[in-house]
Amino acid sequence: MAQKQKILIVEDNSDCRExxxxxxxxxxxxxxxxxxxxxxxxxxxxxxxxLILMDLGLPGITGDEATARLKADPATKDIPVIVNTAxxxxxxxxxxxxxxxxxxxxxxxxxEALREVVRRYLSSNDTPDLSRSSENPQLLRxxxxxxxxxxx
Numbered sequence: 001m002a003q004k005q006k007i008l009i010v011e012d013n014s015d016c017r018e019x020x021x022x023x024x025x026x027x028x029x030x031x032x033x034x035x036x037x038x039x040x041x042x043x044x045x046x047x048x049x050x051l052i053l054m055d056l057g058l059p060g061i062t063g064d065e066a067t068a069r070l071k072a073d074p075a076t077k078d079i080p081v082i083v084n085t086a087x088x089x090x091x092x093x094x095x096x097x098x099x100x101x102x103x104x105x106x107x108x109x110x111x112e113a114l115r116e117v118v119r120r121y122l123s124s125n126d127t128p129d130l131s132r133s134s135e136n137p138q139l140l141r142x143x144x145x146x147x148x149x150x151x152x
Contacts (some may be wrong), residue, residue, distance in 0.1 A: 003130060004028060004029060004030040005029055005050040005051070005122045006029065006030040006031070006032060006047060006048070006049040006050050006051075007024055007029045007030070007031055007032070007049055007050065007051045007053060007118065008031075008033070008034060008044055008047065008049040008051070008052045008053070008054045008145045009024070009033050009034070010033075010034045010035075010036075010037070010039070010040040010043075010052060010054045010055055010058065010063065010066065011023055011033075011035070011053075011055045011084070012055060012057070012059055013055075014035070014056050016055075017035065017067045018032055020053065020084075020114070021033060021092045023111045023114065023115070024114075024115075024118065025119070027115050027119075029118070029122075031115050032047045032049055034140050035058075035059075035063035035088070036058055036059050036060045036061070037058045037059075037060050037062060037063060037065060037066030037069075037093070038060050038061060040052065040054065040058075040063075040070070041069055041070060041073075044070055044079060044150045045050070045075060045076060048075075048076075048079075050079070050122055051079065051081075051082065051118060051121050051122055052070070052079055052080070052081045052082070053082050053084050054066065054067055054081050054082065054083050054096075054101070055084055055085060055086065056083055056085040056087055056092045056093070056096060057085065057086065057087065057092070062092060063083060063085070063092070063096065063097060064083075064092045064095040064101075067083070067096055067099050067100065067101050068095070068099040068100075070100050072102040076104045076111065077100075078085065080102040080103075080121050081100065081101045082095050082102055082103040082104075082105060082116075082118070082121065083097075083101045083103065083104045083105065083110065083123060084107060084118060085087075085104070085105070085106065085107060086106070086107040088106055088107075091118065103117060103121075105117065136137040138151050
């Protein structure tokens with residue numbers, strides 16, 4: 001039996017974290033969880049996830065700082081970090097992109113869109129084409145390639 005791909009969910013809101021974990025577990029992924037940036041760094045080193053879903057507004061060190069530390073560590077630098085945040089612009093988003101976040105998702109995101117993004121990062125070793133989803137043509141990348149959203 002093939003080993004399940006592992007996703008580390010980093011979210012300080014326990015309800016959001018549990019809901020994301022439930023959706024992704026039901027999609028067939030193994031889940032690790034962290035509520036702070038420091039826990040994220042420790043969990044990533046301990047569990048070696050295939051992908052990290054990172055909130056930005058975390059207690060202690062922020063998600064952009066945690067991402068920077070993960071990308072600076074040879075053991076975790078190649079793990080894709082997808083930011084899932086309520087922030088729509090600003091320093092935290094700019095820094096997350098600058099330090100290597102692979103994708104920025106804006107809350108609230110539909111479960112379908114979340115599964116689509118995760119699937120594209122974990123389904124192949126190639127860099128995904130993020131300009132338009134083939135499975136869901138309603139998912140569009142912004143012109144600056146920093147956000148994914150459904151048209152209104």
